[in-house]
Amino acid sequence: MINDPYREGAARGWRLVDAARLERDVEAEADVIVLGSGAGGGIAAEVLAKSGLRVAIVEEGPLRSTPDFRMREADAYPQLYQESAARKTADKAINILQGRCVGGSTTVNWTSSFRTPPDTLAFWRSHFGLDDYSPEALLPWFEMVERRLGIHEWNGVPNLNNETLRSGGQALGIEVSGMRRNVRGCWNLGYCGMGCPTNAKQSMLLTTIPSALEQGATLYSHLRAERLIVEGDQVRGVDCVAMEPAGVHPRALRVRLRARHVVLAAGAIGSPALLLRSGLPDPAQRVGRRTFLHPVALSAAVMPQVVAGHAGAPQSLYSDHYLHRDPIDGPVGFKLESAPLHPVLFGTTLQGYGEAHAGLMREFPHAQVLLALLRDGFHEASPGGTVQLRDDGTPVLDYPLNDYLFDGMRRALQAMAEIQFAAGARSVIPVHEAGLRWSSLAEARAGIATLLLQPLALRVVSAHVMGGCAMGKDAAQSVVDPRGRHHRVRGLTVADGSLFPTSIGANPQESVYAIVARNVSALAAELTGRPAAPIA
Ligand SMILES: Cc1cc2nc3c(=O)[nH]c(=O)nc-3n(C[C@H](O)[C@H](O)[C@H](O)COP(=O)(O)OP(=O)(O)OC[C@H]3O[C@@H](n4cnc5c(N)ncnc54)[C@H](O)[C@@H]3O)c2cc1C
Numbered sequence: 001m002i003n004d005p006y007r008e009g010a011a012r013g014w015r016l017v018d019a020a021r022l023e024r025d026v027e028a029e030a031d032v033i034v035l036g037s038g039a040g041g042g043i044a045a046e047v048l049a050k051s052g053l054r055v056a057i058v059e060e061g062p063l064r065s066t067p068d069f070r071m072r073e074a075d076a077y078p079q080l081y082q083e084s085a086a087r088k089t090a091d092k093a094i095n096i097l098q099g100r101c102v103g104g105s106t107t108v109n110w111t112s113s114f115r116t117p118p119d120t121l122a123f124w125r126s127h128f129g130l131d132d133y134s135p136e137a138l139l140p141w142f143e144m145v146e147r148r149l150g151i152h153e154w155n156g157v158p159n160l161n162n163e164t165l166r167s168g169g170q171a172l173g174i175e176v177s178g179m180r181r182n183v184r185g186c187w188n189l190g191y192c193g194m195g196c197p198t199n200a201k202q203s204m205l206l207t208t209i210p211s212a213l214e215q216g217a218t219l220y221s222h223l224r225a226e227r228l229i230v231e232g233d234q235v236r237g238v239d240c241v242a243m244e245p246a247g248v249h250p251r252a253l254r255v256r257l258r259a260r261h262v263v264l265a266a267g268a269i270g271s272p273a274l275l276l277r278s279g280l281p282d283p284a285q286r287v288g289r290r291t292f293l294h295p296v297a298l299s300a301a302v303m304p305q306v307v308a309g310h311a312g313a314p315q316s317l318y319s320d321h322y323l324h325r326d327p328i329d330g331p332v333g334f335k336l337e338s339a340p341l342h343p344v345l346f347g348t349t350l351q352g353y354g355e356a357h358a359g360l361m362r363e364f365p366h367a368q369v370l371l372a373l374l375r376d377g378f379h380e381a382s383p384g385g386t387v388q389l390r391d392d393g394t395p396v397l398d399y400p401l402n403d404y405l406f407d408g409m410r411r412a413l414q415a416m417a418e419i420q421f422a423a424g425a426r427s428v429i430p431v432h433e434a435g436l437r438w439s440s441l442a443e444a445r446a447g448i449a450t451l452l453l454q455p456l457a458l459r460v461v462s463a464h465v466m467g468g469c470a471m472g473k474d475a476a477q478s479v480v481d482p483r484g485r486h487h488r489v490r491g492l493t494v495a496d497g498s499l500f501p502t503s504i505g506a507n508p509q510e511s512v513y514a515i516v517a518r519n520v521s522a523l524a525a526e527l528t529g530r531p532a533a534p535i536a
Helices: 005-011 039-050 073-080 118-128 135-149 160-172 208-214 267-278 343-349 354-362 403-422 441-450 509-528
Strands: 015-018 026-029 032-035 055-058 094-096 151-153 180-182 218-221 223-231 234-243 250-258 261-264 296-302 317-319 334-338 367-374 386-389 395-398 427-430 460-462 492-494
Touching: 005 015, 005 208, 032 039, 032 234, 039 055, 039 208, 039 261, 039 509, 055 208, 073 343, 118 135, 135 151, 135 509, 160 317, 160 334, 160 367, 160 403, 208 218, 223 250, 223 267, 234 261, 261 267, 261 509, 267 386, 267 395, 296 403, 334 403, 343 354, 367 403, 403 427, 403 441, 427 441, 492 509
Parallel strands: 015 218, 026 250, 032 055, 032 261, 055 218, 094 460, 261 492
Antiparallel strands: 151 180, 223 234, 234 250, 296 367, 296 427, 296 460, 317 334, 334 367, 386 395
């Protein structure tokens, strides 16, 4: 029997409020309100609660825990993801995966863990005045979150979906390395994206949020933060609206929370959206700008043997071979990894319809998929996207794809096809509306060279949303200072992936954990007058 920390915690008196069940408006007070319970919100809540502060955590999505995770896509996507895992950019050319549940994206992410690359930090120091963002200064914080979240070199056997990257890479002399993952006692099931059913993934759901609750924090789920309460230049709290049980529509029920300080951690679409809704001063119009995605191009291969890409650690090997070929601000570099394969995600991401689509689905057991994460945000032709509000106040990201990015995608498709054929692929299929299939490298090379690359032709996806509330020294260029404090109002700290002034150039969760741990520890010390409690 696998334990459910929330059932046990509730029995011990944890303060869990499901706003979908509230019967009247509520007013409450805390020392600090944390908006969002994902990577940034989870770390912030634990640091603050352990430092002796009364914390209220506000999460728009539902509280779902171990027994709810049944390894079924049809259950997981509507319950645990923003817009049922079908969130799109304004022109619908990019599909965005983001979590919307307690634990945020960490509840559904694939556990790949990287420290922020040194060249990314160097770029931040030279371009955004983030002087103490060096590998040395951040080292103790990386080490702390690695201890806290069990981040370590994963020694399990990669599945064939990942192994194809290694065998193809080896044949071509391309370096492929092993991942580090935030798991303890992983059963190697391969269903991380649907919530871990065995409590192995060290998500915020399992680690920091329970720890904050144990210290007396209150967790409000199904509660959407709508607007900050601002008096003069001081943030005093937040007005929230309760959500219906399905989590999509708001109810006519309000919750008003007041506090000395608000930590904004609603993720890199949710956080800028809240600032926009709140109408905070933004004379340089920086809020929501420079939102990055690591836009992903995908290449599918049909292998002679059964791959079973749904089983085993989703991502266990990667290659940075194409990330460091050019200067960081040159032609866009890309990181290669494998994409976990489950039938709904596979079927909705792959192109085509009718018999052609059914034919692809029949080949699903033999399918292998590589992905290329493009490192956006370092070149002037890569300004990212802009978060905007719809008429009902919900956010949408406008992220125009352009020739600079398509050039990277074309090179990425070439690289992935080479690796897949070198690993023995029978055929390679670019994830593109043209519905092409190549059975030799020569065919693939010729096909990719002339492939029409434009929005809605190539199918582009992202699971890494970053930026939109960028940190920086210069208030004309950024939204918050290098510690995440808002430049123009007091009592507000941003603490999530929206802080990043560029993309990371590696899977971002560990960057969120470490940077937020440092910034919020400084905040806790400021609020209590004592050093913050370490979390590991
Ligand atoms: C499927 C998937 C796989 C991934 N795999 C990896 C991986 O292997 N490695 C890696 O490094 N990264 C991975 N990521 C990305 C990583 O999980 C995120 O970068 C990270 O969690 C971002 O942290 P965050 O705090 O900015 O936002 P999130 O973790 O997304 O948390 C934001 C939270 O705020 C809530 N929220 C939003 N608006 C409001 C509001 N108005 N009121 C209240 N709450 C609100 C959301 O519901 C959400 O729970 C993956 C992401 C996904 C979706």
